[in-house]
Amino acid sequence: MTNVQLTQEQRELIERMGVFYEQHGIPPMEGRIMSLLIVCDEPELTFDQIRELLGISKSATSSALNMLLLTQRAIYRTKPGDRKRYFASNIVQWQEGFTENFQKFFGVIKIMKEALAQRTPKTPEFNGQMAEFIEFIEYLSVEFPRLYQEWCNRNTSNNNNQ
Amino acid sequence: MTNVQLTQEQRELIERMGVFYEQHGIPPMEGRIMSLLIVCDEPELTFDQIRELLGISKSATSSALNMLLLTQRAIYRTKPGDRKRYFASNIVQWQEGFTENFQKFFGVIKIMKEALAQRTPKTPEFNGQMAEFIEFIEYLSVEFPRLYQEWCNRNTSNNNNQ
DNA sequence: TTTTTAGTTCGGAATTTTCAGAACTAAAAA
DNA sequence: TTTTTAGTTCTGAAAATTCCGAACTAAAAA
Numbered sequence: 001m002t003n004v005q006l007t008q009e010q011r012e013l014i015e016r017m018g019v020f021y022e023q024h025g026i027p028p029m030e031g032r033i034m035s036l037l038i039v040c041d042e043p044e045l046t047f048d049q050i051r052e053l054l055g056i057s058k059s060a061t062s063s064a065l066n067m068l069l070l071t072q073r074a075i076y077r078t079k080p081g082d083r084k085r086y087f088a089s090n091i092v093q094w095q096e097g098f099t100e101n102f103q104k105f106f107g108v109i110k111i112m113k114e115a116l117a118q119r120t121p122k123t124p125e126f127n128g129q130m131a132e133f134i135e136f137i138e139y140l141s142v143e144f145p146r147l148y149q150e151w152c153n154r155n156t157s158n159n160n161n162q
Numbered sequence: 163m164t165n166v167q168l169t170q171e172q173r174e175l176i177e178r179m180g181v182f183y184e185q186h187g188i189p190p191m192e193g194r195i196m197s198l199l200i201v202c203d204e205p206e207l208t209f210d211q212i213r214e215l216l217g218i219s220k221s222a223t224s225s226a227l228n229m230l231l232l233t234q235r236a237i238y239r240t241k242p243g244d245r246k247r248y249f250a251s252n253i254v255q256w257q258e259g260f261t262e263n264f265q266k267f268f269g270v271i272k273i274m275k276e277a278l279a280q281r282t283p284k285t286p287e288f289n290g291q292m293a294e295f296i297e298f299i300e301y302l303s304v305e306f307p308r309l310y311q312e313w314c315n316r317n318t319s320n321n322n323n324q
Numbered sequence: 325t326t327t328t329t330a331g332t333t334c335g336g337a338a339t340t341t342t343c344a345g346a347a348c349t350a351a352a353a354a
Numbered sequence: 355t356t357t358t359t360a361g362t363t364c365t366g367a368a369a370a371t372t373c374c375g376a377a378c379t380a381a382a383a384a
Contacts, residue, residue: 013277020273025187027342038277043288047361057344062362064343083352083360092291111182115175115200126205129254132317139313147309151301155294189372209331219374224332226373245330245382 004042004049013039026073029056029064034073037089044077044086072097095152099145106141109134166204166211175201188235191218191226196235199251206239206248234259257314261307268303271296 014035021031032054037045040053051061065087068074075093076085090097116130176197183193194216199207202215213223227249230236237255238247252259278292
């Protein structure tokens with residue numbers, strides 16, 4: 001009794017989005033589930049609906065979903081008097097995850113600094129380029145949250161005006 | 163006749179950076195070569211120096227280097243009257259690649275728009291969140307290059323003052 | 325011309341990843 | 355109590371990736 005169906009167009013889009021995610025380092029099944037949660041008309045799907053719509057095993061569904069939850073790419077909620085979990089793409093609350101994700105990206109500077117610290121002083125040009133790169137990433141890590149804030153402000157005032 | 167050597171500390175740093183890159187979806191050997199090119203005192207290394215310093219085969223060196231060149235993570239130059247290529251980390255010219263890389267990242271909006279376009283109108287809240295997300299990414303794709311420009315300006319004037 | 329250099333390409337072994345199927349579990353329902 | 359539900363865990367097969375060694379190549383040097 002799934003009741004949810006996918007059109008051929010949706011199936012194809014899911015595969016294409018899946019490939020896109022795969023090219024960005026996400027395992028195939030995780031990519032397909034993420035795509036399903038964005039493409040499917042229903043914004044929330046249960047474990048079994050996902051399994052049936054993609055035609056995959058319970059174990060594949062289980063491990064992919066758990067990884068998606070761990071990496072914060074999917075979320076779920078429960079309903080009173082219902083044992084099932086309702087999974088959704090984290091795009092619906094991307095705002096929460098956003099600055100956090102970028103913070104993770106900026107983790108590169110830590111190891112870069114370490115590399116720079118151990119370098120010979122005999123290559124000032126190379127070291128200078130590295131230092132500049134590190135400074136730029138640090139600049140971004142400050143400016144980025146500010147940019148996000150500005151967008152939020154601009155947007156809420158827009159919405160209020162409508 | 164390599165003449166370049168690595169300290170134990172450098173070897174360990176290369177492995178740690180390699181793991182870091184691996185966690186970000188880069189194959190192990192490519193990660194190690196990228197790290198080597200950043201950690202090693204010599205900013206430029208030949209094919210054979212890389213092979214010897216990492217103790218790997220020619221085929222592994224060849225395919226990893228070619229992939230690094232293809233993905234713009236490494237560059238090389240030649241010297242007159244010398245058949246060898248001198249490979250370096252693309253960090254030394256990260257500025258060129260930067261906006262381009264971000265442009266690639268923004269590729270996500272294309273497929274997201276497609277997904278949004280095919281969605282049912284019956285889920286206005288979900289669709290609204292998606293639209294907002296897409297708008298934000300588009301906002302970034304405009305603001306980002308601007309941020310980069312500002313940093314460049316600020317930096318050149320700083321350098322001139324010194 | 326022969327040899328050396330600076331790699332590339334091929335074949336395959338070892339490792340890792342991905343996923344199905346079956347057995348299992350813990351809580352709720354009957 | 356027994357059964358059903360909503361998953362989880364285990365085993366292993368299939369596929370993909372990674373990397374080595376050996377053979378090859380094309381240009382330059384001897």
